[in-house]
Amino acid sequence: MAKGPGTRYMVKYDNGETGSVLAEHLSPYEVPMDFGKEALPLQVTEFCEVFNGSSTDPCAWAACISRTLKNGEYTVRYPFHDTEPEKIPASRIRRLRVLEGDTWKLLRPNQHWRGGEVTSPMELETIDEEELGVYVDLSRVLQQQTHEAVGKGEKENKGDKADNKDKEGKDDKADNKDKESKGEKDKEGEGDSAEKESKADKDEEEDKDTEAPNKKSKQ
Structure with a gap:
């Protein structure tokens, strides 16, 4: 849009009226x-x-x-x-x-x-x-925005702490579950060992009983 000295433009307003306006009085929409x-x-x-x-x-x-x-x-x-x-x-x-x-x-x-x-x-x-x-006095506006920003930051920090606490709780539960599972496995292992030892003792007694008649027959 050329804006030479004295340049005028015919404009149309939203109410339908028209008018001749100097270029320096116009600005992009x-x-x-x-x-x-x-x-x-x-x-x-x-x-x-x-x-x-x-x-x-x-x-x-x-x-x-x-x-x-x-x-x-x-x-x-x-x-x-x-x-x-x-x-x-x-x-x-x-x-x-x-x-x-x-x-x-x-x-x-x-x-x-x-x-x-x-x-x-x-x-x-x-x-x-x-x-x-x-x-114009912007001090109150700026102070209010700062207060809102601080409040928002504190709220986000509380949210992060709550998330971390929930995460820690979940981790503790997972650890306890793993420990319980490991304990059960250890108990199962102990049971298996006891069964094996009992079976070994039984086999040993049977071997002794077998050896005793053999000794008598040799006499």
């Missing part, structure tokens, strides 16, 4: 983040895109976070549209990004202007994603 996939929850005064939820006529509206709710929803306002604020689930929201050169950037949070001064998000000041923490 495909951005490097899906709706509902942000690593960090959005904070109040951040600019975002709101997905309309349509599979046949998908569209996203530029908005600003005015309140975060405990159930994971956001209350957003639409600074570029004459629309009332509304509650939107996090699954339909992502940070508003614009392409500058080859780099996707965020809009600086907490920007205000008089009516008519700004007509497009592309006219607002941008920042690198790494700078976001300078403009």
Whole structure:
């Protein structure tokens, strides 16, 4: 898409209306983040895109976070549209990004202007994603994520210990079973030896009984 000075494009909005828009106010539809996939929850005064939820006529509206709710929803306002604020689930929201050169950037949070001064998000000041923490407080979010990660790690460790304990128990049972089996075999071996010794003693007595008559007959 050529973006020479003053270049304009005719665009069609999802409500059917059309308009002539400067090239510098346009940005590719495909951005490097899906709706509902942000690593960090959005904070109040951040600019975002709101997905309309349509599979046949998908569209996203530029908005600003005015309140975060405990159930994971956001209350957003639409600074570029004459629309009332509304509650939107996090699954339909992502940070508003614009392409500058080859780099996707965020809009600086907490920007205000008089009516008519700004007509497009592309006219607002941008920042690198790494700078976001300078403009909004992410400490609580990061602390919560750290706490959840630690809790998850402890849970996994407990699971590993339980698995090891079960494995040790199974190994002990297997060892005991082997010992019992070996003991039974040893007993069987002892029984066989006793039978052999008893048989040998019996044979020896029979031999003695046979030898005694022979001695008498010789006399």
